[in-house]
Amino acid sequence: MSSYKARFKVWRGDVKGGGLKDFEVEVNDGEVVLDIIHRLQATQAPDLAVRWNCKAGKCGSCSAEINGRPRLMCMTRMSVFTPQETVTVTPLRAFPVVRDLVTDVGFNYQKAREVPAFVPPADLGPGEYRMMQEDVDRSQEFRKCIECFLCQDVCHVVRDHEENKPAYAGPRFLMRAAELDMHPLDAAAETGLDRKKTAQDDHGLGYCNITKCCTEVCPEGIRITDNALIPLKERAVDRKYDPLVWLGSKIRRRSAAD
Amino acid sequence: MSVVDRQEWDVVVVGAGGAGLRAAIEARERGARTAVICKSLFGKAHTVMAEGGIAAAMANANPHDNWQVHFRDTMRGGKFLNQWRMAELHAQEAPQRVWELETWGALFDRTKEGKISQRNFGGHEYPRLAHVGDRTGLELIRTLQQKIVSLQQEDKKETGDYESRLKVFQECTVTRILKDGSRVSGVFAYERETGRFFVLEAPAVVIATGGIGKSFKVTSNSWEYTGDGHALALLAGAPLLNMEFVQFHPTGMVWPPSVKGILVTESVRGDGGVLRNSEGKRFMFDYVPDVFKEKYAESEEEGDRWYEDPDNNRRPPELLPRDEVARAINAEVKAGRGSPHGGVFLDVSTRMPAEVIRRRLPSMYHQFKELADVDITAEAMEVGPTCHYVMGGIAVDSDSAAARGVPGLFAAGEVAGGMHGSNRLGGNSLSDLLVFGRRAGWHAAEYATGLTGARPPVDDVQVDTAAAEALRPFSAEGPAPGEDDGRPPENPYTLHQELQQTMNDLVGIIRREGEMEQALEKLADLRVRARRAGVEGHRQFNPGWHLALDLRNMLLVSECVARAALERTESRGGHTREDFGAMDRKWRNINLLCRLTDPTGGLAATDPVRGQIELTRETTEPIRADLLALFDKEELVKYLAEEELYE
Numbered sequence: 001m002s003s004y005k006a007r008f009k010v011w012r013g014d015v016k017g018g019g020l021k022d023f024e025v026e027v028n029d030g031e032v033v034l035d036i037i038h039r040l041q042a043t044q045a046p047d048l049a050v051r052w053n054c055k056a057g058k059c060g061s062c063s064a065e066i067n068g069r070p071r072l073m074c075m076t077r078m079s080v081f082t083p084q085e086t087v088t089v090t091p092l093r094a095f096p097v098v099r100d101l102v103t104d105v106g107f108n109y110q111k112a113r114e115v116p117a118f119v120p121p122a123d124l125g126p127g128e129y130r131m132m133q134e135d136v137d138r139s140q141e142f143r144k145c146i147e148c149f150l151c152q153d154v155c156h157v158v159r160d161h162e163e164n165k166p167a168y169a170g171p172r173f174l175m176r177a178a179e180l181d182m183h184p185l186d187a188a189a190e191t192g193l194d195r196k197k198t199a200q201d202d203h204g205l206g207y208c209n210i211t212k213c214c215t216e217v218c219p220e221g222i223r224i225t226d227n228a229l230i231p232l233k234e235r236a237v238d239r240k241y242d243p244l245v246w247l248g249s250k251i252r253r254r255s256a257a258d
Numbered sequence: 259m260s261v262v263d264r265q266e267w268d269v270v271v272v273g274a275g276g277a278g279l280r281a282a283i284e285a286r287e288r289g290a291r292t293a294v295i296c297k298s299l300f301g302k303a304h305t306v307m308a309e310g311g312i313a314a315a316m317a318n319a320n321p322h323d324n325w326q327v328h329f330r331d332t333m334r335g336g337k338f339l340n341q342w343r344m345a346e347l348h349a350q351e352a353p354q355r356v357w358e359l360e361t362w363g364a365l366f367d368r369t370k371e372g373k374i375s376q377r378n379f380g381g382h383e384y385p386r387l388a389h390v391g392d393r394t395g396l397e398l399i400r401t402l403q404q405k406i407v408s409l410q411q412e413d414k415k416e417t418g419d420y421e422s423r424l425k426v427f428q429e430c431t432v433t434r435i436l437k438d439g440s441r442v443s444g445v446f447a448y449e450r451e452t453g454r455f456f457v458l459e460a461p462a463v464v465i466a467t468g469g470i471g472k473s474f475k476v477t478s479n480s481w482e483y484t485g486d487g488h489a490l491a492l493l494a495g496a497p498l499l500n501m502e503f504v505q506f507h508p509t510g511m512v513w514p515p516s517v518k519g520i521l522v523t524e525s526v527r528g529d530g531g532v533l534r535n536s537e538g539k540r541f542m543f544d545y546v547p548d549v550f551k552e553k554y555a556e557s558e559e560e561g562d563r564w565y566e567d568p569d570n571n572r573r574p575p576e577l578l579p580r581d582e583v584a585r586a587i588n589a590e591v592k593a594g595r596g597s598p599h600g601g602v603f604l605d606v607s608t609r610m611p612a613e614v615i616r617r618r619l620p621s622m623y624h625q626f627k628e629l630a631d632v633d634i635t636a637e638a639m640e641v642g643p644t645c646h647y648v649m650g651g652i653a654v655d656s657d658s659a660a661a662r663g664v665p666g667l668f669a670a671g672e673v674a675g676g677m678h679g680s681n682r683l684g685g686n687s688l689s690d691l692l693v694f695g696r697r698a699g700w701h702a703a704e705y706a707t708g709l710t711g712a713r714p715p716v717d718d719v720q721v722d723t724a725a726a727e728a729l730r731p732f733s734a735e736g737p738a739p740g741e742d743d744g745r746p747p748e749n750p751y752t753l754h755q756e757l758q759q760t761m762n763d764l765v766g767i768i769r770r771e772g773e774m775e776q777a778l779e780k781l782a783d784l785r786v787r788a789r790r791a792g793v794e795g796h797r798q799f800n801p802g803w804h805l806a807l808d809l810r811n812m813l814l815v816s817e818c819v820a821r822a823a824l825e826r827t828e829s830r831g832g833h834t835r836e837d838f839g840a841m842d843r844k845w846r847n848i849n850l851l852c853r854l855t856d857p858t859g860g861l862a863a864t865d866p867v868r869g870q871i872e873l874t875r876e877t878t879e880p881i882r883a884d885l886l887a888l889f890d891k892e893e894l895v896k897y898l899a900e901e902e903l904y905e
Contacts, residue, residue, distance in 0.1 A: 030630070041751065046793060046795070047795030049800065056520045056521070058306050059302045059307070109300065113407055113411065118363030120361045129357075130373065131372050140390065144393065146306070183363070
């Protein structure tokens with residue numbers, strides 16, 4: 001097994017400030033960036049704060065920026081860097097730092113609460129749901145999301161624009177709205193809830209100008225922009241500008257067929 | 259001494275995996291104000307790593323399936339040591355629990371008729387696992403998480419506050435259950451982010467903290483699995499049951515070293531994958547034990563036909579329960595027929611078209627591609643056993659999930675013992691979480707809201723003691739009171755590594771008397787050294803400190819495993835003795851209970867000779883006659899002692 005000493009720069013500090021700290025650390029065959037961070041903890045910096053959990057790309061805890069790119073530390077192999085290269089690890093930029101590589105991701109939990117939940121159909125009991133695979137495929141793609149929040153971090157609408165945060169749910173939660181909107185049995189419409197409208201009016205869908213950065217960083221390979229955000233925009237636009245829809249909305253409540 | 263924040267809740271749930279969240283939903287829906295405390299962020303619990311599916315006899319894939327068949331499979335898988343009433347409730351209620359998830363928004367893979375699709379798994383007679391590709395755990399946790407959010411949305415509408423009736427305290431760790439006499443009065447916890455201590459006062463506490471795998475070196479478990487709930491229960495005076503039974507999942511990754519232990523789902527075999535040794539032989543045909551002889555194919559041809567025609571053929575032995583497959587792989591490697599990196603070959607590439615593999619096993623495809631440069635559609639995977647699950651756990655009442663001897667304490671999920679006997683079937687974990695999570699939440703709420711008189715008060719002395727215990731690692735440099743030497747503090751990371759090596763080497767998949775005795779000595783030594791585990795820095799998000807505190811739990815639980823394993827002189831399920839290689843019917847109805855020797859934890863913790871754990875034997879309640887009648891007499895003879903059969 002080959003091993004070498006790598007140069008790392010890791011951001012250390014807290015809400016009061018901090019900076020990049022240099023480390024020299026051993027790297028072995030097959031290792032990922034998270035292994036190296038753990039080695040730093042065990043040998044050089046026992047109080048180095050980092051979030052992680054499954055170490056298999058399934059939980060979405062170990063999000064950070066590696067050489068400036070939002071990534072999961074557990075899924076970033078050291079072999080993508082040359083042994084000479086300095087690897088720089090910094091916390092997610094869009095969220096306030098707590099300590100070292102740990103950020104306050106509370107923004108995302110707040111936004112999650114603002115998306116209206118699944119509305120079960122009133123006439124179907126447990127065990128009576130029938131859905132065809134082709135009808136659940138699309139929403140299932142979105143449910144692959146591991147909530148690593150890399151898309152939320154990279155999205156330029158909030159990345160450098162703190163002021164947009166109150167009005168904008170971010171790709172992850174706009175995708176959640178799309179997921180529910182495309183759920184074959186969601187009965188939101190029957191209760192008068194129009195998910196396209198809330199995505200537009202309450203969650204800031206209009207802020208997204210489809211630069212696809214979210215799709216590029218998604219570790220699950222979900223086509224967030226193409227499959228969730230653009231269709232949601234199209235549906236929202238259809239609604240807004242379709243004169244029949246407009247007329248209908250003026251003279252009666254929206255029906256399930258909407 | 260310490261001024262600590264206090265809040266009042268009706269029910270506190272420790273752990274936010276499948277069992278904890280299901281318990282919290284139930285408690286809140288039954289009117290109890292409920293708090294959930296979890297070590298990670300909300301939605302990151304270990305349950306997300308479950309891959310294969312949720313076992314429930316919905317009979318969507320095979321009309322012959324029903325709860326009785328599921329019950330039988332579960333008892334066989336656990337080699338009849340299961341707390342049979344739990345296995346019964348589990349088999350009966352699992353379908354309801356799965357269907358309920360759909361009403362909360364879960365989207366399972368579908369059959370052609372639009373029902374929930376079900377897949378084959380080891381030890382299950384029929385295709386029984388509801389699944390979403392190979393990421394079923396993620397679907398489960400997300401659905402429960404979103405259900406909690408929807409309840410919070412209702413509460414917001416009614417009270418103006420999302421958290422008025424159901425609150426999640428994320429990234430917080432509970433270090434002690436507080437008591438008023440014998441009953442629960444609350445929990446003591448710290449916030450990981452700030453290091454601040456706080457107390458939640460509550461008459462009912464549900465422990466749902468999962469397992470213990472982080473005490474072993476090669477494991478599929480995440481850092482959270484430090485046996486916290488097991489230790490909290492012990493320290494609160496509740497016994498643990500059958501801790502010798504630890505499941506080594508047969509297929510973990512073996513290469514590269516940094517991913518050694520990461521799970522390779524059993525679905526790979528359920529969907530047609532086969533195990534081969536270095537000679538290319540499907541060796542599992544040589545490892546079908548007597549008790550399962552009639553139920554498994556004798557030739558590769560028959561096994562292969564079974565996938566298409568299960569009514570007229572028997573299943574391939576790759577789908578034996580996990581304990582059997584893990585031992586077989588271990589034996590092949592030991593005999594020199596292993597793969598280059600010390601595992602065996604698991605192959606789907608020659609069994610299914612690449613496109614099917616990518617659709618049915620997307621995250622396995624991704625995992626091997628990204629972490630090992632292996633394309634599983636073109637070549638075989640290398641796999642070997644990895645510590646995966648603990649069958650042992652807090653001894654509970656089957657119906658109510660109440661822990662023994664501590665009123666107000668409940669436990670559900672992996673941390674609870676009994677349900678799976680000596681070995682858990684794949685897919686039975688997620689259903690266990692739902693069935694008993696709900697029951698624990700229900701009975702905790704009922705207990706808490708039904709209390710008459712004043713709520714149990716929290717004792718200030720206990721709070722102060724807990725605070726002092728949690729702060730000890732910061733003052734570990736100097737000699738402890740009463741000691742005169744001033745040895746330097748121990749590095750918690752080093753202690754943890756030594757513990758993992760010890761358990762892996764000496765109390766692992768194959769056990770020997772001498773090695774387990776050696777392990778107990780080593781654990782005693784580590785226990786003394788762990789008292790001196792010191793940390794640098796301050797209390798704000800300090801992983802070194804967190805680990806130093808978790809060590810107490812890992813050491814307690816590891817001692818339980820080692821002592822119980824030394825005591826049980828037979829091989830059964832997740833407990834294999836080289837010196838007692840056979841299953842012994844006399845042990846069938848024996849439970850081993852672990853209790854704390856000295857509940858104050860003082861002397862025993864520092865004395866290397868005296869252990870912290872006391873073992874007692876208990877004879878289990880006879881299996882109810884109508885449940886026994888579900889089996890053939892010829893089969894029962896293999897498991898039950900003579901006197902049990904005559905009754």
